Amino acid sequence: MGGILSNLTGSPETSESQGCNIFWGHVTRELYEVFRKYDDGNGRIPLCQLRKAFNEVHLYPSKSQIFEMVQCAVEYGSPCEPDHVTFGEFCILVTELKNHYHNCHNIITPKPKSLYREKKTETDSIKWKKRENTTHFQVFLGGSCNPTTWRQELAIPFLKSHGITFYNPQVQNWRPELLELEAQAKENADIMFFVIDKETRGISSMIEVGYLVASMKQVILVLTEIEDNDTECKRVFTEQEKSDLCRGRKILEDLVERNSVPVFTDIDTALKCTEIVLNQGLRVQDLDLQHGAQPVIHGHIPVGETLLQMREAFNSMDSASFTTVDDQQLTPQELKLAYKSCTGKDLDSKWLKKKDKHSKYYFEEFCCIMVESQVQPGTVQKKITSFISTIFGKFSGHSSCSMPCHSEKDFRDVYLGGSCGDSNWRDKIAIPILRKNGISYVNPFISGYNQKLIPIQVQAREKCRLLLYVITDRTRSLSSMIEAGYYVGLGCKVILCIQQMKEGAMIGGEKISECGVKDYARGRAYLADLANREGVHIFEDILETVMYCVSYLQEIPVDTGY
Template sequence: MLLPCHQSRVHEMLHVARECTTSQDSSPSSPGGGGTTTTSTSVGHLTFGEFCLFTTELKRCYERDTPRLAILSKMSEKSTVDKKRAERKMSKASPQYEVFLGGSCGNTTWRQDLAIPRLKENGISFYNPQVTHWSEALIELEYHAKQTSMVLFYVLDRETRNIVSMVEAAYLSGSQRKLILVLDCYRRPGDLICGESVSEQEHQELVNGINTVQDLVERQGIPVFGDMNHALNCTAKILRENIWPQDLGIEDQVQPIKHPTLQLGDKLIKLHDAFVNTNSEHITLAEARVAYKVVTNKELTTEELQAIVEAKKGLQIHELNGQELPLNEVCLTFEEFCCIVAEFKNQRLESRRLWDIFHSVMTPIQKVIGWALPRRPLRPISSTGVRDVYLGGSIGTGVSWREDLAIPMLRKHGLSFFNPATGACSGRLLPMEAALIEHSRTLLFVINGNTRAVAQMATASHYLGMGCDLVLCIQMLQEGEPLSNGETLTRLAVKDYNRGRSYLRDQANKDGIPVFDNIQEAVDCVIQKCRNR
């Protein structure tokens, strides 16, 4: 169909479809946040009707060239962040490299084995931060090399935890740098990282971190690579033709990422909410006619209604002998309703209709199984409303700083908020979930001292790179202290996760963003920012 569709959008489609089919109950939305939603952890699938809806909506948005909405928390060009970055640029005196080789270090050999020989073959200058004997004197040298390199080439290898590399790559993608990112995702629990076996919970958090970084990078229109040779070829082209990674296309064997911020999941939720109005798995065509108008703000024409009746009842209109259309006798499933909306919403009539194809491809067994639509209001994952504060950061079992402290204080001062911890966690940054962040005026990220918070640190770092109005609370992990889920980390693991925290803190300090150790002080700062605004 020639419709570029990146990973996070595909996962959003699957996630929302699963939300619409789950039979588990959810509580009503609260005034400031949302109700708790529990979902299955299975991958899920799309029905034919859902696929029709998503693809036609995607095609419509591409043809209209839907613009990206403004990020409300992004500060003005004259902000403290921009001033500090400008000062750093003015102070650069080190030579400029063409490529900075960032990412996994430790015992990895990807630089020496592959990247450096290829760069030398092409006469490309580079800076290699991986050295045999490290000293503090290299910190400033590495920092200047990173600031002055034309292309930042980052590889996240599964042989290390990559905490700093994830946080760093997320920041760079948000700060409008030429970033080439190669991801080598973790395979399975029990694999060794730096000689230590990875638990199932740690493996899942590392995978979620990698996936979130990919979603953040692709949200900027930057392609992510899985093969280093391919990435090196594209790096050479970027330098040779002085283009951006976003300019790579099919001729470079790169899938273009078009409209990366476009969200489609809310379309299915809107249809679902319009459909769920009875205690039956079907609605009549008369009811569907009303629901169609609610969703599209258009009426189904007489011709369209006639065509639906013909397909469903297996007769021609002239066989009705002048009788009125039996709208109350024709029943539709949710999948058929999706097909009707996909077909008629944009008034593009074809000789063979999508919902008619649906009937021809459904086997008798599939018809018997049907589509078990839950009869409950589905809480939207996202909202178009604007809130004062986004409550980002650590989530999970035993993490209650939002409910215990932040939310009561925000309500006391009459401030609205988005609480992502109340939604179903998909392990990715879905477009609808990213919209929650970008519809908030101030972003608060709390990285607890009893959680790994890999994906949350990467997300905070990305919006820090974008120059958003953030407040951070970063607490270090303590050796021997259990996590909120009961796990106890090794000394090496504590060191790895704390290095990520230190990098995020240092980068925030460089950009003039307030960082606290105490959650109360961080929330007070957020409230003061909202008052000043």
Template sequence: MSTSCSLHCDGKDTGKAISKRMAYEVFLGGSCNPTTWRIDIAIPTLQSLGITYYNPQVSHWSPELIAQEYEAKETARVLLFVIDDRTRNCAGIIETAELAGTRRESLIVVIHPYRQGQSILGEIVSNQEYYELTNGLLVLQYLMERQRIPIFESISAALNCTSKILRNTTNVQDLHSEDGIRPSRISFGQQGTDITKLREAFKSLDNNDTGTISFAEALMILQNNGKCNIPVSDVRNGVNRSDAHEKPMIEKLSSYGDAREQRVNFEQFCAIANEWSWRLKNNGVTCESEILSVWRILYRKASKFLRRALIHPFNRFLDWTNSIIIDSEKKDLYIAVVDKDLIWLESSAIPLIESLGLTLHRSSTNEFNVRVLPLELQRMKNSRLIMVVIPHHTRGIALMALAAHLIGLRAKLVLCVQALPEGFSVSGEKLTEQATKDYNRGRIYLSDMATREGVPVYENIDDALQHAIQIIQSPC
């Protein structure tokens, strides 16, 4: 590499192959026009620190820049992405979601949340669109936090940590709250213990508000927390042998029948988590996130009120290929659909799948959000193949983020991506020309990403299902 070349790049130097130039330390990704965060904040700071960067935001973009941007991103030591609230961020959210699966050690993300009543490119955002955009951001944040990727609200703090990572050769997972990262909603505290609202965790599984969840669902979340496997009977018997002062508040679990089918209430859910953590500690089992080592102490010493707030409901890091799978819950196919496509699923897809002797994990929701994602992701992991439909009748930002993340995790996947028609209405609300272009740009970006990674993409939902079935039935 020539050392006489400029240390910085604004994407205009297309006459040389990037491999012959200085390799850039930072790739400046995320929101582009009309945002000016790169030129106003990021570039001056990086230049003052002597850090090289690649800036993909140019006044006149050309297709020749695609290969250059891709290689700059692949070779950069830090990927700094800013998701600004002045754009719909369709491509930015999709790209960040994928990178959360492939580049978790080097991804730094700043997120500026949307505001009700704000405008984007001169258009007032309706309440319905505000909800969908916000849900898309929340899904992205959830997927990032599962990978222990910190989120920043300040570009300046993110730049300081970028310098820290480059100069101290550390990973983003080693950053702390004093570095300016936003407190995680689902990740652990600095001492390896997470204190969250147990009731929220329980409700995330109790979709029908029955007051109970299955024993299998409780174990599902705990098994996600690391490569740990403890016999169901051991957990059940341990809960039933709880200390005398705990027994009045915890009803014994049944010793008969299939324990996984048993329904457990909120108090039993606490006890199961407590017993699981104790066995991990005393059996010398070490999970990747070191998550459960002090649960039992906290649980026993806490008051009854605090016991209702001590649990870690979700895993920090999803190891897609090495996760623990319950044999009885393995299925051939998982299909993620929403709204009108639920009718297609029930009337067309399920009868065809069952007639072929195949098994299905159907999505149990009409909306993919952080409340249902833990269980839905587990069902996806317990399936041989995942099919995700990005329909033409929704904005689809959350589903696109989820699909991109699955691509990043190298999940076995088939996509159906449908463009939004011009002048189309979503839930009775007509989309503007600019909004239609933005959401379709996201669909194009997702389709290109999938094709590049070898993921089949279809526009017709029946064609996508037929291809998925062919993959499942293939002996390879």
């Protein structure tokens, strides 16, 4: 990229002489020292480095939050490519996230509207009572099984050498009586250690991890990405299935990080952190960078709204109607109006004296001025908090990246989760019946998947009183099964319709392999089993399922949410 972005690699004097001054005080200077470490040489930080840059200023967003920030940056025309942020954008994003951390005592993790059975963390005394008459293993080794060898080659030798007891469910000679022992081991283990590797689909394991994290179990998760040459049963995954598997992993990662649980990418580091948790009496959520973990703080909070609204205010004042973002500038008067539209306050004229009175201002400068103008000696955090709160108050609920809205009118009756793809059950069955009965709904169906929709869809489903998941026999439905398992574990009102995938099934014009059919069947069976244990209603017929949802919603009071 050319234009103003290339100026950011120069000195303060060089940047200013070329028309864009990015240094307006000590905050922007300090942030620039961080920015330059991760700058790709074109005055921008690429998506792959953005999380490290935030960590350097002691901020720990989730992967979904990082992606959401970048999407909000380009929503109204950032000069960057979709997977980068500029210096000014970085300053605003840092300020916004720091404000959330400062107000952490006021931040309450939002409870889904469908929550009806809130689970609580077990006390040590309760755990010991449950273990009195059962064998207690410190670590349960869950996750990918055959043909993987991570248990025998890595996990078991490490745990033995450190005197850590474990239960390995992968045995050569399986017997029915092992079911009870495995269930007890899961129930009583201090750590649920799960590896979802790239050699297997890991369907049941991913559903189980979502359920366990929602149930507030201590989970250490190692998650690897599917690559082009990865195989199942010695056959390379098709592009279509690989896309579904990758989507499922991203959904799981988001749900786990929303609970401030770090996700690992290598087994050795995860094992070392397991030892640390057990020996030091830490929670998995307490692991940090020094331990080798990637911590997440407040992973459920929507971010990027401030930046999006500032871009909107800046664009609305552009009387010259420049055709490119690189050329877009405001006069001093227009800059004052943009500032006032964001904060409701007048901009102190002293900030405009740093440039010639006839100079114009780029959006980068608007961002830097906005940050610095709120930072004054003795009132730094108070003013930043006021600034962010003012912008959220003026613009909330205004865009695709909007903050959660708690107005009753924004709640819906039912979330139509489940199969998409070849399935048309929403349009053909569910929606006509719901409309006929005056029942509101959220339809998450999209023609094409986009990662930026993950946090948006979470916000939408958590405003619904009932979560319906239809798992048809004509779709893999991995992501939907992971979501369903998570919300069952959380204690939400979930209704399931599960149809079994049959041998020779075709999905998207592709025949599912025999190994694939077995894997997806096991996933459906596992979801049904955990749902049965939690008292969740399960159906096979879609029409019957929808009619039950209607009768349920008509019987419960509207204002209870359960």
